[in-house]
Amino acid sequence: MWTITIIAHLICNTGNNIVLRYASSDRKIDTLVLAAVTSTAVAVPAVFGIFIAEIEWGAYNTQNMPPYVFCTVIAIIYYIVYAKALEKTEASIFSFIYSFRIGFATFFGIVFLGESMTPLGMMGGALIFLAGVFLIKRSVIQPAGILFSLLSALSISLINITEKHLITVMGFATFMFPWSLITAGLMWIIVLILKRPVSKLFKDIKVFIVLMTVRCISAYGFTLSLALGAFVSIATYISSLNCVTTPIAALLILKEKENLRKKLIAGATALIGITLIFLAS
Numbered sequence: 001m002w003t004i005t006i007i008a009h010l011i012c013n014t015g016n017n018i019v020l021r022y023a024s025s026d027r028k029i030d031t032l033v034l035a036a037v038t039s040t041a042v043a044v045p046a047v048f049g050i051f052i053a054e055i056e057w058g059a060y061n062t063q064n065m066p067p068y069v070f071c072t073v074i075a076i077i078y079y080i081v082y083a084k085a086l087e088k089t090e091a092s093i094f095s096f097i098y099s100f101r102i103g104f105a106t107f108f109g110i111v112f113l114g115e116s117m118t119p120l121g122m123m124g125g126a127l128i129f130l131a132g133v134f135l136i137k138r139s140v141i142q143p144a145g146i147l148f149s150l151l152s153a154l155s156i157s158l159i160n161i162t163e164k165h166l167i168t169v170m171g172f173a174t175f176m177f178p179w180s181l182i183t184a185g186l187m188w189i190i191v192l193i194l195k196r197p198v199s200k201l202f203k204d205i206k207v208f209i210v211l212m213t214v215r216c217i218s219a220y221g222f223t224l225s226l227a228l229g230a231f232v233s234i235a236t237y238i239s240s241l242n243c244v245t246t247p248i249a250a251l252l253i254l255k256e257k258e259n260l261r262k263k264l265i266a267g268a269t270a271l272i273g274i275t276l277i278f279l280a281s
Contacts, residue, residue: 002228009221015214024087035079036187041215043184046177053173078155089145092247097149104157105236124276131269
């Protein structure tokens, strides 16, 4: 069952990368505002879910609050660096650097959750990692783009590993719905305090609607896969297939044709890695 939700996540995560790159490139829309929008997309279902689902408020105890607060802080950082990464870097290049989260997620899953990974799965992850390294070395990328992309990979891995723990001890609805609302609220407080230009967002309402939709499905698709029993490491590996799907979508939609041959080589390498991971799972 969790495979359905993770595939939905993969498709919409690809769309999210494309739309966010389009909206943030050439500063069409302020990146901090975009970060707040993406967090709001995750919070919208929570507005209804918090009243429909049975929330165990007793789970908000002294034991669970430290990781809960940690997850919230890292999520805010993630939304900001994710939007900045796609402002500074092509969507196709970003997707390969972002795939470095495989290594982070596998390490955190093994160390903190006691998950395991077969040698074949590790080999697949290594191939995806090498594909990203190959593309970085052979492309002209802004240092800031590399930095923000790597920070995105690290922060989402920390979020996923903490989500998996909190979902296990608190339950999906109890964790996800209040957390989404709190995170989105804090993001908009930051936007208002810093007086960022929100008005530009509504000049292209179609972009706003599409971004909200794909981000929402992407976020809940991944989190539901964890709730349904997927390992963080395996779910992250499958999610990382966007390093193949995003360059294809970027070529077709954003016309990102630079370094096409190198992207094809990196994409083929990553696809082999994903195949090995499926065989190992």
